[in-house]
Amino acid sequence: MITAGPTHEPIDPVRFIGNHSSGKMGYALAEVFANQGADVHLISGPVHIRAKNPNIRVTRVKTADEMNSVCIQELENSDIIILSAAVADFKPENIATEKIKKTDKNLTIQLTKTPDIAEGLGKLKKQGQVLAGFALETEHEVRNAIQKMERKNFDFIVLNSLKDTGAGFGFDTNKIRIINRSGKIFTYELKEKSEVAKDISRYIEANFHV
Numbered sequence: 371m372i373t374a375g376p377t378h379e380p381i382d383p384v385r386f387i388g389n390h391s392s393g394k395m396g397y398a399l400a401e402v403f404a405n406q407g408a409d410v411h412l413i414s415g416p417v418h419i420r421a422k423n424p425n426i427r428v429t430r431v432k433t434a435d436e437m438n439s440v441c442i443q444e445l446e447n448s449d450i451i452i453l454s455a456a457v458a459d460f461k462p463e464n465i466a467t468e469k470i471k472k473t474d475k476n477l478t479i480q481l482t483k484t485p486d487i488a489e490g491l492g493k494l495k496k497q498g499q500v501l502a503g504f505a506l507e508t509e510h511e512v513r514n515a516i517q518k519m520e521r522k523n524f525d526f527i528v529l530n531s532l533k534d535t536g537a538g539f540g541f542d543t544n545k546i547r548i549i550n551r552s553g554k555i556f557t558y559e560l561k562e563k564s565e566v567a568k569d570i571s572r573y574i575e576a577n578f579h580v
């Protein structure tokens with residue numbers, strides 16, 4: 371099971387809160403695992419790309435709540451779970467039923483927390499299942515990534531830094547470090563996301579019996 375892309379949190383019937391995640395990393399992971407014969411379930415937020423391999427079953431969702439429900443439902447059928455979606459952390463507390471009218475006054479939208487899908491799955495995870503996620507940090511990268519991995523009960527975390535040119539959101543390339551539960555760090559070169567996905571799949575193959 372792989373999550374990919376952003377989530378869109380509606381404000382009114384025509385507006386939402388979102389982010390610039392392209393979904394490229396998650397879709398690249400889905401292709402690599404499917405090419406190796408895995409039955410891949412890709413849970414995708416709104417993106418402009420399509421899965422190619424017919425072994426990829428795609429469930430399209432819009433909001434963090436929708437992504438959360440599908441992930442929880444599908445968890446028990448999953449051996450490897452990779453969470454690469456850029457899930458919105460907050461959503462509007464109330465969704466206006468009609469388009470919000472423009473006025474001369476400022477507009478305040480009250481936001482409330484979305485579910486942390488990763489943390490929830492980390493609590494439900496059974497022995498033998500491999501759970502991994504991503505971290506995009508701007509400071510104290512390794513320390514924050516390790517804390518995140520422990521809080522979310524990931525078996526490993528993939529750290530990408532916004533400081534590396536060509537890495538992360540929207541780019542076709544990425545530069546990652548994989549950190550495991552013993553705090554060991556594996557550093558990889560900047561490469562195409564399809565190659566990064568292969569590195570992640572090789573890492574799983576070498577370190578877990580799935």
Ligand code: C5P
Pocket residue numbers: 373434453454455456457458459484485486487488489502503504505506518
């Ligand atoms: O806490 P942060 O958002 O930085 O954590 C990133 C990791 O957690 C990613 O693997 C992301 O897919 C996952 N995540 C999630 N649900 C959220 C927030 C993050 O699954 N609400």
